[in-house]
Amino acid sequence: AFRRSLQILVVDAGDCGACLNEVKQLNNPYYNLHRLGFFLTPTPRHADVMLVVGALTDHMRVPLRKAYDAMPGPKRVVAVGACALSGGVFGRSFICAGGVAEMLPVDVEVPGNPPPPLAILHGLLVAVGRKPSAGSR
Structure with a gap:
């Protein structure tokens, strides 16, 4: 289902x-997100992958819930x-839910504070099935 170009x-x-x-560094020529067929979209109606930060x-x-519900299936979430x-x-506090997984089904987690752009790129490739996850070795 994710063999064509993807909207993020x-x-x-x-x-x-x-x-x-x-x-944002992923759009720079050094990482060149577009060569892998990944494109950023401003609307959830065209998105295949939701990448959540913060x-x-x-x-x-x-x-966040409305944007997720507006996405067509199949859809993936990358935290x-x-x-x-x-x-x-x-x-978890009065103002914070304690993570995206409290509200949405997260498919791929990219740890780090902040994670480097190559880790984020690898997480996107894992989300669409082009790379194996680190836990599947």
């Missing part, structure tokens, strides 16, 4: 800017960074 929706769910900056804040719960995985330094 990047969602900032409460990021400090570090992980989002690393995601701790899931209370104000982003409803927009990038320590904040997206567990809430980071905020953890």
Whole structure:
């Protein structure tokens, strides 16, 4: 299902800017995201993969769910960074859900604070089935 070019929706769910900056590096000529058939899209209606950065804040719960529900199937979710995985330094609190997996089914987790662009690129390749995950060796 993911053999054609893919559209990626990047969602900032409460990021400090570090992980989002690393995601932006993927569009630079050095990493060249487009050569692998990955393209960024501003709308969830065209997205195949949702890439979420940042701790899931209370104000982003409803927009994140609406964006996920608007995506056509099959769809994948990639959580990038320590904040997206567990809430980071905020953890579970009155303002933070404690990670994206609390709301959405996460297919691939990319750890790091922030993770390097090559790790994010590898996570995208794992999400679409072009590379094996580190746990499947």
